[in-house]
Amino acid sequence: MRIFPAIDLIGGQAVRLYQGDYDRKTVCDADPCAAARRFREAGATCLHVVDLDGAREGSTANFAVIEAIAKQGGFYMEVGGGIRTEERIRQYLDIGVNRCILGTAAVKDFDFAVRMGRKYGDKIAVGADTRNGFLAVRGWMELSTERGFDFCKHLVEHGIRDVIYTDISRDGAQRGTNLELYRELLEIRGLRLTASGGVGSLEELRALRDMGAYAAILGKALYAGQLDLREVMEEAGLC
Numbered sequence: 001m002r003i004f005p006a007i008d009l010i011g012g013q014a015v016r017l018y019q020g021d022y023d024r025k026t027v028c029d030a031d032p033c034a035a036a037r038r039f040r041e042a043g044a045t046c047l048h049v050v051d052l053d054g055a056r057e058g059s060t061a062n063f064a065v066i067e068a069i070a071k072q073g074g075f076y077m078e079v080g081g082g083i084r085t086e087e088r089i090r091q092y093l094d095i096g097v098n099r100c101i102l103g104t105a106a107v108k109d110f111d112f113a114v115r116m117g118r119k120y121g122d123k124i125a126v127g128a129d130t131r132n133g134f135l136a137v138r139g140w141m142e143l144s145t146e147r148g149f150d151f152c153k154h155l156v157e158h159g160i161r162d163v164i165y166t167d168i169s170r171d172g173a174q175r176g177t178n179l180e181l182y183r184e185l186l187e188i189r190g191l192r193l194t195a196s197g198g199v200g201s202l203e204e205l206r207a208l209r210d211m212g213a214y215a216a217i218l219g220k221a222l223y224a225g226q227l228d229l230r231e232v233m234e235e236a237g238l239c
Contacts, residue, residue: 001208002215003232004048004078004194005039005222007032007069009062011053016220022056028223033068039222040074043233047075048164048196048217054082055103060091070096080127080164089116093123101164103127104137107144107151110158117160125162125194126155136168149185156190164217166196177204179211186212200226202235 007014010025014032018024029035036047049069053061059082066079079092080101089100106113106126117124129136130148137144152163165185167178177198185193195208196217208216221227
């Protein structure tokens with residue numbers, strides 16, 4: 001199972017939000033490039049980066065920071081937040097990003113996501129962020145009427161297998177991840193699932209691995225010292 005340390009960006013800084021609330025922000029590192037280097041030194045080979053300003057505004061507010069991280073190299077790097085056009089996908093791929101995550105764009109314009117998935121293959125993933133089971137978009141500020149499970153099933157039926165699924169209620173809350181939710185999602189044949197939101201222990205990582213998750217994203221648990229990345233990466237079968 002792949003491990004993706006997370007760097008969420010607001011105003012050029014690495015931050016963590018509590019349950020997606022922009023008003024409950026904690027700055028984790030004023031230098032995201034330094035944070036990425038620390039992750040690499042601890043043995044990480046993958047990196048998950050989200051432009052939270054971009055997610056809320058549809059902009060590329062943190063593009064220069066993301067480009068600087070990508071230029072450092074050493075990671076399989078995925079980026080999300082505000083990616084709503086093919087031009088933006090190309091911008092990120094051209095600076096060395098390995099995979100672009102479509103969030104709001106996939107929910108608002110499903111056909112666009114399908115076209116991009118067919119054209120770019122594994123360089124496209126979809127982020128399914130849910131609150132109480134329903135999809136949330138525009139930086140989690142707007143709630144959709146579509147259920148996350150149905151959305152994931154629909155994606156796989158149309159050839160998109162890579163989904164990063166976040167239970168917003170667990171994100172940054174340090175109360176564990178929703179294992180039952182991921183167990184249910186993994187019943188969707190063909191889904192390649194990345195678990196995100198609240199993952200905070202080796203036991204949870206082992207459980208996700210054993211149920212067949214493709215990857216897990218680690219955020220608050222790393223910054224708060226709840227998990228040691230080097231220990232995670234050395235754990236047999238987790239990388």
